[in-house]
Amino acid sequence: MGKLKNKIVVITGGAGGIGSGMAKAMVNEGAIVTIVDVNKESGESMEKELQAISPQSMFLQADLMDHDNLEQIISTVVNKYGKLDVLVNNAHASRQKTMEETTQSDLDLSFGTGFYPTFYLMKAALPYLKETKGNIINFASGAGLNGHKTQGAYAAAKEAIRGISRVAANEWGEFGINVNLISPIANSPGVEAWAKAQPQYYEAVKNNIPLGRFGDIEQDIGPVAVFLASDDSQYVTGQTIMVDGGSIMLH
Numbered sequence: 458m459g460k461l462k463n464k465i466v467v468i469t470g471g472a473g474g475i476g477s478g479m480a481k482a483m484v485n486e487g488a489i490v491t492i493v494d495v496n497k498e499s500g501e502s503m504e505k506e507l508q509a510i511s512p513q514s515m516f517l518q519a520d521l522m523d524h525d526n527l528e529q530i531i532s533t534v535v536n537k538y539g540k541l542d543v544l545v546n547n548a549h550a551s552r553q554k555t556m557e558e559t560t561q562s563d564l565d566l567s568f569g570t571g572f573y574p575t576f577y578l579m580k581a582a583l584p585y586l587k588e589t590k591g592n593i594i595n596f597a598s599g600a601g602l603n604g605h606k607t608q609g610a611y612a613a614a615k616e617a618i619r620g621i622s623r624v625a626a627n628e629w630g631e632f633g634i635n636v637n638l639i640s641p642i643a644n645s646p647g648v649e650a651w652a653k654a655q656p657q658y659y660e661a662v663k664n665n666i667p668l669g670r671f672g673d674i675e676q677d678i679g680p681v682a683v684f685l686a687s688d689d690s691q692y693v694t695g696q697t698i699m700v701d702g703g704s705i706m707l708h
C-alpha cells in the first residue's frame with residue numbers, strides 16, 4: 458500500500474475498461490487520479506467510486522478527438538493540484554475493417570483518438586513531468602505487433618504510438634522521465650464489443666493465451682500500471698511490457 462502516495466495521475470479513457478481498472482489500482486496505492494473520458498455518465502459514476510478511496514480524485518469530461526483542447530486537460534490538472542507525476546494515454550477508439558475496406562475516416566478515428574492525443578498530451582505534460590521526474594505510460598497492442606487481420610487503422614496508430622514512445626524515452630531520459638508502454642489483453646467493454654462483432658478472431662486470440670484466460674482490468678493490468686507509475690520502475694524506460702498472459706513473447 459502507498460506506492461503512489463500523493464502522486465498526481467492523469468488517465469485518458471479512465472471511465473471504463475482498462476483505464477478504470479488502472480485508476481482503481483492506483484487510488485488504492487495512494488494516488489490522486491484524474492480520469493479523462495468522453496462518456497459523462499460512466500465518468501461521473503467512476504469519479505464517485507474513486508473519491509470513496511481518494512477524495513481529491515476527479516473526472517474531466519473531454520473528447521480527445523478535439524485536439525485543440527488537449528493542453529487544457531493538463532493545465533486544469535496542474536492548476537488544481539500544483540504538479541503532475543504520471544500521464545497514462547490509454548483511450549483509443551477504432552473500427553475493424555480489412556485494409557481494402559479501410560477509409561480515411563477510419564484512419565482519422567484511430568489516429569484522432571489514439572495517436573494524436575498521446576502525442577499532444579505528452580508534449581503538454583513535458584514541462585511538468587520534468588519538474589517531478591515523472592512517468593508516461595502509453596498503450597500498445599498485439600494487433601499492431603502481430604498485424605492482426607482487420608486492424609489496419611488501429612495497428613498503424615498503435616505502432617506509431619510505440620515509435621514516439623521510444624523517441625521520447627531517448628530524448629527525455631536526461632530529465633529523469635520514463636516512457637513505457639503496456640500491451641494488454643483484458644476483458645473490457647471494448648473487447649466485449651469486438652468479441653460480438655468478430656467472434657472468430659476473439660476465439661483465436663483467446664486460444665493463443667498461454668495463461669489460458671483474458672486478463673482482469675484491475676487485478677492483472679492494475680499492478681503493472683502501478684509499477685510503471687511508481688519509483689520502483691525508475692530504471693525501466695522505452696519498453697513495451699506485455700501484460701497479455703504470454704500471448705506474444707518479445708525477442
Ligand SMILES: NC(=O)c1ccc[n+]([C@@H]2O[C@H](COP(=O)([O-])OP(=O)(O)OC[C@H]3O[C@@H](n4cnc5c(N)ncnc54)[C@H](O)[C@@H]3O)[C@@H](O)[C@H]2O)c1
Binds near residue numbers: 473599
Ligand atoms: N482490452 C484489451 O484486451 C486490449 C488489447 C490490446 C490493447 N488494448 C488497449 O488498451 C487500452 C484500453 O482498452 P480497453 O479495452 O479498456 O478500451 P475500451 O474501449 O473498453 O475503453 C476505452 C475508454 O476510452 C474512452 N474513449 C473512447 N473514445 C474517447 C474519446 N474520443 N475521448 C475520450 N475518451 C474516449 C471510452 O469512453 C472508454 O471509457 C486502449 O489503448 C486499447 O487499444 C486493449
